[in-house]
Amino acid sequence: MCGIIGLHILDAELEPQLGTLAHAMLVQMSDRGPDSGGIAIYGDVATNGNLKYSCRSNIQDFDWNQLAHMLGAQLVRHGDGVVLIGAPGLQSQIESQGVSIVSTGVAIELFKETGSPTSVLNRFNIKSRVGYQAVGHTRLATESAITTDGSHPFSTHSDLSVVHNGSFSNYFSVKRDLEALGEKFLTDNDTEVAARLLGYEMQHGRDLGDALRVLQKTLDGFYTLLCATENEFAVARDSVSCKPAVIAVHDRYIAMSSEYRALAELPDIDSARVFEPAPNEIHVWTR
Amino acid sequence: MEPTIFDCEQLTVRELNVALRALPEGSSAVVLHPKGRHNMAVGMIKHLDITFEGSVGHYVGGLCDGVNIKVNGFCGWAGGENLMSGTIRVTGNASERVGASAHGGTIIVEGDASTRVGISLKGGTVAVAGDIGDFAMFMAQAGVLLVGGNIGEALGDSLYEAIVYVAGSVKSLGADARYEDMTASDVATVSNLCAVAGFTHINPNNVKRVASAKQLYNFDALKAQKY
Numbered sequence: 001m002c003g004i005i006g007l008h009i010l011d012a013e014l015e016p017q018l019g020t021l022a023h024a025m026l027v028q029m030s031d032r033g034p035d036s037g038g039i040a041i042y043g044d045v046a047t048n049g050n051l052k053y054s055c056r057s058n059i060q061d062f063d064w065n066q067l068a069h070m071l072g073a074q075l076v077r078h079g080d081g082v083v084l085i086g087a088p089g090l091q092s093q094i095e096s097q098g099v100s101i102v103s104t105g106v107a108i109e110l111f112k113e114t115g116s117p118t119s120v121l122n123r124f125n126i127k128s129r130v131g132y133q134a135v136g137h138t139r140l141a142t143e144s145a146i147t148t149d150g151s152h153p154f155s156t157h158s159d160l161s162v163v164h165n166g167s168f169s170n171y172f173s174v175k176r177d178l179e180a181l182g183e184k185f186l187t188d189n190d191t192e193v194a195a196r197l198l199g200y201e202m203q204h205g206r207d208l209g210d211a212l213r214v215l216q217k218t219l220d221g222f223y224t225l226l227c228a229t230e231n232e233f234a235v236a237r238d239s240v241s242c243k244p245a246v247i248a249v250h251d252r253y254i255a256m257s258s259e260y261r262a263l264a265e266l267p268d269i270d271s272a273r274v275f276e277p278a279p280n281e282i283h284v285w286t287r
Numbered sequence: 288m289e290p291t292i293f294d295c296e297q298l299t300v301r302e303l304n305v306a307l308r309a310l311p312e313g314s315s316a317v318v319l320h321p322k323g324r325h326n327m328a329v330g331m332i333k334h335l336d337i338t339f340e341g342s343v344g345h346y347v348g349g350l351c352d353g354v355n356i357k358v359n360g361f362c363g364w365a366g367g368e369n370l371m372s373g374t375i376r377v378t379g380n381a382s383e384r385v386g387a388s389a390h391g392g393t394i395i396v397e398g399d400a401s402t403r404v405g406i407s408l409k410g411g412t413v414a415v416a417g418d419i420g421d422f423a424m425f426m427a428q429a430g431v432l433l434v435g436g437n438i439g440e441a442l443g444d445s446l447y448e449a450i451v452y453v454a455g456s457v458k459s460l461g462a463d464a465r466y467e468d469m470t471a472s473d474v475a476t477v478s479n480l481c482a483v484a485g486f487t488h489i490n491p492n493n494v495k496r497v498a499s500a501k502q503l504y505n506f507d508a509l510k511a512q513k514y
Contacts, residue, residue, distance in 0.1 A: 241383075241401075241402055241420075241421075244364070244382075246361075246363075246382065259323060259344060259345075259363065260323030260342050260343075260344055260361055260363055261322060261323035261324065261325075261344055262323075263323065264322035264323045264341075264342065265322075269342075270341065270342075270360065273380075274342065274360075274361040274379060274380060275361075275380045275398075275399065275401075276380070276382045276383065276401040276402075276420075278401070278402070278420050278421070278439065279402060279420070279421050279439075279440075
């Protein structure tokens, strides 16, 4: 199963409500994916050339203040969530302290964990978050272990987030090809392959829509994919389209989910154009 | 008689369905705040008028016999699946598999419908005002599909006795589906169906008929020898 949700706000007046709305949407999809939950929040764009590093550590009572001080970075906490804002290129220094980097970018912050999606959302205070875009996932693991690294969204490249409902069948061969091109994988998860393929293509000059077209030709399987970058929000489906997808286009937002239930709580949803995207279609919205 | 009001904010789907089933024959009901819940008004086997004020989830009106359902909004997967008799009308767009396996009754979509419309249709009627997606009427055995707009790929693959009428274009036909000439009785059927559905944008004299070429009905033992 798995459930996916996404909200791309067009009307800045709705930005203070991003967390509340995304929280309500993801809770509705909990029964599709009770194993793990995760969400990428886009907002509070870092300035002065800084990057935001979403971090997590398995070390109990890890001293984040000390790490931030050592890096000359600003520490921001969202419940159990940790975001360090600092200069580019701090990755290896952060990782050398026994810390995993969950995402890096100017706009993205990513929080994911095993456990019920509602508990995950509460742990990271998602309800209170302000921003312009959210991409979330509830997981029912089918092809790799239930771990934090294996939960979605996957953010393999700067500001990219990918969530997936479905499965890929030829991902091990695509993974080998990407490894030969220099991509380093953290998990055996099929969605990580999709995320790295998209990230690799975008690093080589494609936009998200074109990268998704490459993915459709390269990866075999059944899937609905929702992906976002700092300024793009995209939905792609496979040719058979047996995995669910519903899109709502409203003057104030674009929303996407596995089921309409998740969209029902959005403001003025009755005026939105609600439809299911066709097989092989790629929808991209750019801000 | 005034309709009975049910508010989904106060009821689980099971409570709603039990309450609807308990209504006397010929009653009408209005369901508020359906919010995309699944399996609403499934298995009603008497005449009931049910209006959903908002979008519904999967399988609305499935397995019903004699209902008259109106959905004021969007409809999720398989609206009217295995309908026996009655009418289901969706004012918005519909997701996959509208009218799958319906034995009777009429399912009307005023917007567009997604893939697999009328898959395995067994005698029901499906009418869509707008466009529909790929794989429509796959293995449909009996019944009618009318489409006011355009149709996607592989229409009517492995069709049996069911008939498709389409006002717009068809991207591709599935295996063993073919265009046939419209007869006077076909025009009358389309005309009646448009009246029932309330479609005024379709000219019954200007639709195409798609039916089975019946080449897959019998196994052709000699065909294999060609290879």
